[in-house]
Amino acid sequence: MSNQTQITTPAASQEVIKDASMLKQKAMIADNYDKLTRAKELGLKVASTYVPGNLNELIMCFDMLNNLPEINAIQNGMRKKSGGMIMDAEKMGHSEDVCTYVKADIGNMAKGSIAPNGKPMPVPDLLLLSYTGCFTFLKWFELLRDQYGCETAMLHVPYTGDGIITDNMRDYVVKQLKEVLIPTLERVSGVKFDIDRLREYLRQSAKAEDDLVWVLKSAKNTPSPIDAYFGGVFYIGPIFTAFRGTPDAVEYYQLLRGEIEQRIAARMGPVTPDGDLGEEKYRLVVEGPPNWTSFREFWKMFYEEGAVVVASTYTKVGGVYDYDGFRHDPDNPLESLAEYCLGCYTNRNLPTRVDMIEQYLEDYQADGLLVNSIKSCNSFSAGQLMIMRTIEERTGKPAAFIETDLVDPRYFSPANVKNRLESYFQMIEQKRRAGGSARAA
Amino acid sequence: MDTWVKDMRKLNDIVDYCQTLYDDLNFTAARDWKAAKPGRHVIGYMPTYVPREIIHAAGMLPLGVLGGGDNLEVIHGDAYYQSYICRIPRSTIELAVTKRLNFVDGMLFPSTCDVIRNLSGIWKLLYPDVYSRYFDVPQNFTSAVGGTYYVQELRELAEGLEGISGTKITDEALNRSIDLYNKNRRLVNDVYNVRQVTPWKALSWEVYLLMRAGMVLPVEEHSQLMTDYLAAVQAEDRPKRDNCRVIVQGSFCEQPPLNLVKSIELAGCYIVDDDYMLVNRWLQDEVPTDGNPMENLADAFLNYSGETACKYVPEREDKGKFLIDAVRERRAEGVIFAAPSFCDPALLDRPMLSGALARENIPHISFKYAENSGQMQPIREQAGTFADTIKLWGEA
The missing domain is CATH 3.40.50.11890 (Rossmann fold)
Incomplete structure (x- = not known):
């Protein structure tokens, strides 16, 4: 590199x-x-x-x-x-x-x-x-x-x-x-x-958003060059925080895109804290925010098993750019800001969230859906069991469920999470062998 | 089920009738209302507030769906929710999947919290052919901004209901309905005022049942029921106890079991105000019955609606003011924060409200419940100790 x-x-x-x-x-x-x-x-x-x-x-x-x-x-x-x-x-x-x-x-x-x-x-x-x-x-x-x-x-x-x-x-x-x-x-x-100043910032935003979407969609490759959940939270960092609309953000996403292009060319998997991922065994879509207090330990449970998250909903919480093509629009600045706010992931109703996940499963050729249910986040969590059930019915792909919390370490139980994940990966294997649908873990 | 008849004027009859309505998890009164005339429709709504006037003007029965209480065994509903989510959505799902709500033609999910909000989506997934709507209300309270938005939301709600009934809601019909609900709110306030003055006569658990009856009865019948109750309760000769006077706060969505209301009273606390079923008195003044009714309803919401945790308070100095004012107006001696477990709005609000009370030296305690809480002894002990504390060390 x-x-x-x-x-x-x-x-x-x-x-x-x-x-x-x-x-x-x-x-x-x-x-x-x-x-x-x-x-x-x-x-x-x-x-x-x-x-x-x-x-x-x-x-x-x-x-x-x-x-x-x-x-x-x-x-x-x-x-x-x-x-x-x-x-x-x-x-x-x-x-x-x-x-x-x-x-x-x-x-x-x-x-x-x-x-x-x-x-x-x-x-x-x-x-x-x-x-x-x-x-x-x-x-x-x-x-x-x-x-x-x-x-x-x-x-x-x-x-x-x-x-x-x-x-x-x-x-x-x-x-x-x-x-x-x-x-x-x-x-x-x-x-x-000064509305022209706003237009200029929005122009920069749209450029960065184009590259972010390119990066997110790179996970359609096999192997995926990115992890769209654990890695994804770093990729969304600039655009979700204090940098959307800045030249720094544009430059960041250009750099990132260049790096991912190289990974695709080299048929490399995602970067992990322990280096490049080896064999990609499982491709997952994840719904819900990650646990932050044991972030690395949590991620390790995935990459040690060769599991890659190819799409996630959490990376849409600060703006949905990939699903229906929204971009900030300098020609309609205030309307565009309004549509951005209205379209953030948790502001979309449950049927839309289900549709998004279903499309991710198909577009990214994922093996199944994993829900990380966060104890203290009802906006995400209330309804996730219904999402799981509906996704299983519609796609026949297995869904599984783990529970952690955002930043309360008391609610991260590594043994339980690992056990669930291992069961889930076995379920995916079983489904592959059987060629049929599997039930939730 | 027998509907209310005007010659049943004895207090016990009224309370027994309300208790029967409360216990009936099949909503027989509402089913009978619907069956009595072809073409009738029933629209369910959840806490905290929907403009029932519009439903009524469409010729429909607004039906308050407040969960399953402590007499409903939740089996299916638990499969839809994690353990750390409150009880009301799971028991509401239970009511639905056990076909207790299969006569309901539409459901409204007000802007109360993320759980009720997401329940609206579950409803759409479970019952795609049944009308359902997340009913949003403005958090901007100026007429030009929040008002314009809200009027259009009301119109969209009306159009949705018209789609069910096939009949246009006219301004005349809506103004008539507003008039009926004005009368209903006056009576609700009368009941609360009588309880405030003579809480030993208008017992809180009876008042609670009377207000619950308003969730399932047509507004006209509920108003008559309250009129009769007011007459009957004045005639009662009940002993005045040396109880303290408290306001119960935080129970605006998932309802406490009736035994909890009774337990607070038995522990030595007269409840002189509460936030149960706020829909009954959300609008705090008369809504004009002439002019543009949608604009009048919107204006009422913006300018004289109640206050609860799901409504934004624009000015810092106003936070908690409504509660302090209520303490003074109702001559309460303390506040009991009784919130459902995992209730984000009530529990996030509590530190701010308790801080406001503390600054005014108003005693308060807090506990949590679920609609199916069975063990009342700890609550009775806590409320009893609170009452004793006020009596022993409070200002004379």
Whole structure:
């Protein structure tokens, strides 16, 4: 590979090959956290918002920085810090039953809101509540507003209950953008809105989205050059966070695409934390977010068995670009932002989610569906058993079910998950031998 | 089942009748209503709020589907949900797959939480030929933005119902229905006010059953039932106990078992306000009965609807204000947060509401339940201790 750098991780004293795209993304993230934690010194205003319905291009129009609490919770989960934060939040009166992203965030606040670079996060100047596809978002920002006392602007994105975006929904979102969000962002930032600036950012977004979709669709190759779930969460990183609409994101996806092209040419499988995957034995579609607290251990359970995720729904939570061809459109900027928000994965109704999964199973020639059911995420989890059942009936392909959590380590039981996965892989083998349908694990 | 007859005016008869309706998991009253006249239709709805006026104006019966309670054995429903999801969707599925809802011509799933939202999708997958709609409401409360959106949503709902009945919902019919529901809400408020003033007469479990009757009866019958109850309860001579006065908060979706309501009362707490079945009093003032009825309903929602965890509070300083106001208006001495297990809205809201109460030195406790909770002793002990604490150490 031409664009690789060898670095050494001190903890493991083990050489890890990093592709140029990985280094690029790492630098982008570090730079963003640096800016966020120096926002006051740099004279920059900060908007906190969510991954689904993330209006990064709009936020950039006001020279504001974008801070995403879910991403901070994930960072703390992967660094094994979220468990303590969650327990702290529970001691403060937050229920054990609710979203662990929220509790990790609240617990982190109690510890001084420390960013991954070890410096304190600033108090946001604006909580931009993009209420898209998740009820908890509404409560989360009410809770943050209660703590921070800062201004909150709500963007209510209607749920597409009938599986379609109606004119009424689109008009409602556009009207909120025009009459609520943009005036608020202007006031908070002191910067006047320039729609041509937004168009330019959206043009950049669409370029990056084209390359992202190319990367995701590369998994149709056999062997798949990517893992579209564990690897996929890195690939969606820039486009789901503070970089959509930036030249950095365009460059990242060009680099990534180049690397994947080389892997396809060399008939290589995905990169894993332990190097390139050997034989591809199982091709899976995965529904639901990953577990973050034991992310590597979880991934290892797959790649050790030669299992590759060729498509996943979680990588559509911050925007669906592959299924029905949505791209941000500079010619219709506000309408396009509205359609983006309305089309995020968990804002689509259950029948549409089933249709998407069914199409992934077919298009990517997958062996079956695996559901990772997240204890504290009802937006994803409620209805997953129905999704499984319907998919099995429609496709005859086996579906299986495991349970973990987002960032609460108490709900990751490695032995149980591994046992389930092994049973599932056996079921796929059995089905291959029998040539018929198999029942759920 | 016998429908309500006007000469049954004794309190026990009224309460027994409501209890019969409550216990009937086959919704016989609604089935009988439908069977009584060809061409009638029944539209089910879940908590928290739907504009029943529109269903009524379509000549249909709105039927509140509030889960299966503690008398329904859930067998099939558990196969649809993981253990960490609340009980109401699984018991609702159970009602459906056991054909207890097979007479229902449509189902509405209001904007309450992600679980109810996704249940709307399950319904579409299970019953593709039955009308079902996720009923969204605005979280922007300005007339030009949220109002315009909501009016169109109401129109789409009306068009959906017209598709079932084949009859156009006229403005005149809708205004007549609004008038009937205005009257119904006045009576609901009268019942709540009587309970507030004389909670030893209007016992909470009776009031609860009376409100539940409104989920299955035509609005006209429910209004008559409340009129009769109000007359009957005033005539009752019941002993006044040295109970404390509490508000129950957080039970707006999955309902507590009736024994839980009784247990709170038996533990020494008069419930002087609650958020059970908010649909009965979601709109807090009269809706005009002239002009454009859709716009009037939208205006009512935006400007004088109730408050609950599924509704956004735009201003920080207003968070919890409705509860503090209710404590003062109802002269409550404390608040019991009673939320269903795994209820995202209620449980996420609770820290903010309890913080608001703490700032006002209003005592509060919290516990969780499921609609089929059977063991009431811990709840009775907790509520009893709370009552004792208020009586012993509260302000005189």
